[in-house]
Amino acid sequence: MTLDDNQNGSLYPALADLSTEIICAYVSNNSVAASALPALIADVHAALVRLAGGDAEPVVEPQKSAVPVKKSVTPDFIICLEDGLKFKSLKRHLRTKYDLTPEEYRSKWGLPADYPMVAPNYAAARSELAKQMGLGQQRAKAAAAAAPAKKAPAKRRAAAAS
Incomplete structure (x- = not known):
């Protein structure tokens, strides 16, 4: 042949x-x-x-997501479009199993740049915990403590006894 x-x-x-x-x-x-x-x-x-040297191109079907994109974000979980598993935080799963960054994942599936990688309720709970611990307030506390420490110089009294 x-x-x-x-x-x-x-x-x-x-x-x-x-x-x-x-x-x-x-x-x-x-x-x-x-x-x-x-x-x-x-x-x-x-x-x-x-x-055999023919011109037949392989038929590449677009990959279908495990769940519809609209249903992939729930209050308690983010569902991975690659395999349909539920996660509170998707970033590590994507890196370890599929070697994808969040940006690559978003572009692969045509997701917007603000598509979350963390479940909304989980993010809110972490945020609340950080606020209770005072994280992120160190600069504000340091600035507030430093401001009253500086006293304005006293005005000189005019020489009244001349």
């Missing part, structure tokens, strides 16, 4: 036979759902056409 055979159309029946043999061998040793067979056949055939 050469590329010239492809011009005459005789390559495609041979590729179909080869695809059939590969699929039969694969299915005999692996369990495959009946609904997955058409996609498997198409993928194997497309790969063989590419290897």
Whole structure:
């Protein structure tokens, strides 16, 4: 089989036979759902056409999210669009499992820049805890304490006894 055979159309029946043999061998040793067979056949055939030098481009289907984007943010959880798991904070999961930054994740799924990486209730609880601990108030306290420490210089009395 050469590329010239492809011009005459005789390559495609041979590729179909080869695809059939590969699929039969694969299915005999692996369990495959009946609904997955058409996609498997198409993928194997497309790969063989590419290897034979054909111009067939692999069909790239856009990845579907595990849940709809609108339902991915709940008060108590952020649901990962990659795998559908619930998290209070998504950033670490994305980094460890998918090696994605929050910016890459947002661009991959077409999310706005203000899409949260932390569940709203969790963020509010952390914020309240930080306020109770006085975090973020150190500069304000230091500035308030330093201001009264400086006294204005006393006005000089006019010389009344001349």
